[in-house]
Amino acid sequence: MTVRGENLIGTEARRGREAAFRAVAAATGEPMEPDFPGASLADLDRACALAEAAFDTYRETDPEARAGFLEAIAANILEIGDDLVTRCMAETGLPRPRIEGERARTVGQLRLFASVVRDGSYVAARIDPALPDRKPLPRPDLRLRRIAVGPVAVFGASNFPLAFSVAGGDTASALAAGCPVIVKAHPAHPGTSELVGRAVQKAVSSCGLPEGTFSLLFDAGQSIGQALVADPRIAAVGFTGSRRGGTALMAIAAGRPTPIPVYAEMSSINPVLLFPAALDARGAAIGKAFAASLTLGAGQFCTNPGLILALPGPGLDAFLDAAAAALRESPAATMLTPGIQRAYREGVARVAGHNAVTLLAEGPEGAATQGRATLFATDSDAFLADPALQEEMFGASALVVRCPDFAAMRAVLEHLEGQLTASLHLAAADHAAARDLLPLLERRVGRILVDGFGTGVEVAHAMVHGGPYPATSDGRTTSVGSLAIDRFLRPVSYQDVPDALLPAALRAANPLGLPRRIDGAPERA
Numbered sequence: 001m002t003v004r005g006e007n008l009i010g011t012e013a014r015r016g017r018e019a020a021f022r023a024v025a026a027a028t029g030e031p032m033e034p035d036f037p038g039a040s041l042a043d044l045d046r047a048c049a050l051a052e053a054a055f056d057t058y059r060e061t062d063p064e065a066r067a068g069f070l071e072a073i074a075a076n077i078l079e080i081g082d083d084l085v086t087r088c089m090a091e092t093g094l095p096r097p098r099i100e101g102e103r104a105r106t107v108g109q110l111r112l113f114a115s116v117v118r119d120g121s122y123v124a125a126r127i128d129p130a131l132p133d134r135k136p137l138p139r140p141d142l143r144l145r146r147i148a149v150g151p152v153a154v155f156g157a158s159n160f161p162l163a164f165s166v167a168g169g170d171t172a173s174a175l176a177a178g179c180p181v182i183v184k185a186h187p188a189h190p191g192t193s194e195l196v197g198r199a200v201q202k203a204v205s206s207c208g209l210p211e212g213t214f215s216l217l218f219d220a221g222q223s224i225g226q227a228l229v230a231d232p233r234i235a236a237v238g239f240t241g242s243r244r245g246g247t248a249l250m251a252i253a254a255g256r257p258t259p260i261p262v263y264a265e266m267s268s269i270n271p272v273l274l275f276p277a278a279l280d281a282r283g284a285a286i287g288k289a290f291a292a293s294l295t296l297g298a299g300q301f302c303t304n305p306g307l308i309l310a311l312p313g314p315g316l317d318a319f320l321d322a323a324a325a326a327l328r329e330s331p332a333a334t335m336l337t338p339g340i341q342r343a344y345r346e347g348v349a350r351v352a353g354h355n356a357v358t359l360l361a362e363g364p365e366g367a368a369t370q371g372r373a374t375l376f377a378t379d380s381d382a383f384l385a386d387p388a389l390q391e392e393m394f395g396a397s398a399l400v401v402r403c404p405d406f407a408a409m410r411a412v413l414e415h416l417e418g419q420l421t422a423s424l425h426l427a428a429a430d431h432a433a434a435r436d437l438l439p440l441l442e443r444r445v446g447r448i449l450v451d452g453f454g455t456g457v458e459v460a461h462a463m464v465h466g467g468p469y470p471a472t473s474d475g476r477t478t479s480v481g482s483l484a485i486d487r488f489l490r491p492v493s494y495q496d497v498p499d500a501l502l503p504a505a506l507r508a509a510n511p512l513g514l515p516r517r518i519d520g521a522p523e524r525a
């Protein structure tokens, strides 16, 4: 399939009229064909008008039609075949197995949301029948369902060109909820974005859905993204990227005459707690596994294990020796964009220059487009004294904080900003110490995991990929897993509305066969 450098607006594909940009081949830094002229404000207006016009029809599509649409997108993505994989590899510098794995995750995610739509629990339909004889007052007939919030703006992420991008988790969950989606493509992988966008556009047509169900816009700068968030027809925003970008969009959304939620997944350093008995039993093995997680995807994961907390001892020494040895041999890896590479290099230099930090290991120097792994160490007093030491270094770099005792480890955790994940490495003898820290960890993070690392989020019903600010803008939600649909739904209650006027979800005959609660208990079939 050919990449043409076109915005996809409803059923149309048209080249923009604003300043153009090109993808940059991540490995060489060379510009790639074709150019992508940016969308104009008129293009944005058209996409928003179509989305608004599509909304009432799309949100009332029956479950089977909407599920079929999500499955059609998945099938169309697979149908692009190797053209998608090779374009994506060139634009991102990520290797084939990673891109193929990410494609499988993306397709699986779309299918998961198709099953969520078919299941229907997400509608949360509930009925409290009228009690006309209740004393002292009769109760009205009350029925509740959740409806889609409206058109959603999605910002594709640089580091997951498929699973967190044009047809990634934000788009899949918004479409599943019944929201039309307008994607602002990430400029790091425009060709990949166009190919996937065409797969969605084709599914909209083949499923007979309103054309405004999906649009994709390109922009060489930030004005289209900002105008999209500010547009009164947009009801919510999904974003994965930097704290600076996420908070800028939050400010725009909050400053609108009608403020809207921005679900931004931003920075996280994902503390890893190494407990003494686990370190004594298998310090070297944990060190090796840590190095593998740290260097995955050149460290360009928001779940990257960037902070290690441990008590000094021979177990920690074994961990550090093994981790350092593995990192010294870990080849430098191509980073996603020159900007991300520069930010990583500067972040590493800043930490390296800190007077309370020592360099434990670094990987071999790489090409100008690459990032090398680094491991630093400091102690808990120094970490507590300088908030800059908890800034995310987006790449394969981590800081080990030596804590003299569990009280110091607790103080470091208390001092941490909100995080996506915390990993605990434990043996049975560590359980009491771990139990003491769990309530604090629950306050700080969205996911607590044992004997593993947070990279490679499972797309599942019980997954939380979120966390308190600044890991995300709203720690009550997740951007991965079936619960992600909740972000794009809103409850509506119907009081004494005649059956003929009720939405199908709430009619007495339950024509959609939805799971419902009657007076708080599951409805009997």
Ligand SMILES: NC(=O)C1=CN([C@@H]2O[C@H](COP(=O)(O)OP(=O)(O)OC[C@H]3O[C@@H](n4cnc5c(N)ncnc54)[C@H](OP(=O)(O)O)[C@@H]3O)[C@@H](O)[C@H]2O)C=CC1
Pocket: 155, 156, 157, 158, 159, 184, 185, 186, 187, 219, 220, 221, 222, 223, 225, 226, 240, 241, 242, 243, 244, 245, 246, 248, 249, 265, 266, 267, 268, 301, 302, 339, 340, 343, 344, 392, 394
């Ligand atoms: N923790 C995480 O999950 C991630 C963190 N990052 C961090 O972000 C840095 C930059 O990476 P990147 O992925 O490009 O993230 P950015 O936040 O810079 O960009 C993400 C998207 O948002 C847009 N955007 C950013 N700021 C604004 C703004 N003020 N107004 C309108 N649109 C905006 C970008 O457009 P444009 O490119 O035109 O600015 C891009 O489309 C990395 O070095 C890393 O530190 C990145 C990815 C994931």
Ligand SMILES: O=C(O)CCC(=O)C(=O)O
Pocket: 157, 159, 160, 164, 240, 300, 301, 302, 303, 454, 455, 456, 457, 458, 465
């Ligand atoms: O680790 C993962 O699978 C997902 C990571 C992620 O969400 C991100 O890096 O933005």
